[in-house]
Amino acid sequence: MCYPLESVHVRLLAFCVAVAAVTAACGGVTETGDKALVVGISPSSITLENRTGTSLSKGQLAVIPQGLPRPYIVLLPYMSSGEKRTFALNAFRAQDGTPFRTDIAKGRSVKVTATDTSGQIHEHEVPYQ
Secondary structure, three states: OOOHHHHHHHHHHHHHHHHHHHHHHHHOOOOEEOOOEEEEEOOOEEEEEEOOOOOEEEEEEEEEEOOOOOOEEEEEOOEOOOOEEEEEHHHOEOOOOOEOOOOOOOEEEEEEEEEEOOOOEEEEEEEOO
16 A cells, blocks of 8 residues: 555655756766867866877867856967877966966866868867866
8 A cells, every 4th residue: 555645755756866867967078079189187287189180270278167158278289190288277268367277167078179281170078077
């Protein structure tokens, strides 16, 4: 015999579990884009390796913070194929010039947008971990 109060508790618990699952799925960033742009994240820097097979003539590397719409950006210099560069986190700047600081802003993702010498645009986004 099922009591109405127990039925309500079971339904409430199922609802809470469903909401938590949807929130967790929507809140995370999954890796997307061109995996030939290899991004490595450490506590003090971000490393980018160009495995596209062609040189990159321009672009930007951005740290997308949690909850804030404005990214912290560093402009990419010319990168030849196979080149690997490391960018210190304090080199990333917001539009107003504010440096990225992990004690102030928490990163959500890192996004690379680069143009190669033939004009093709490469993009890659990875979770900030």
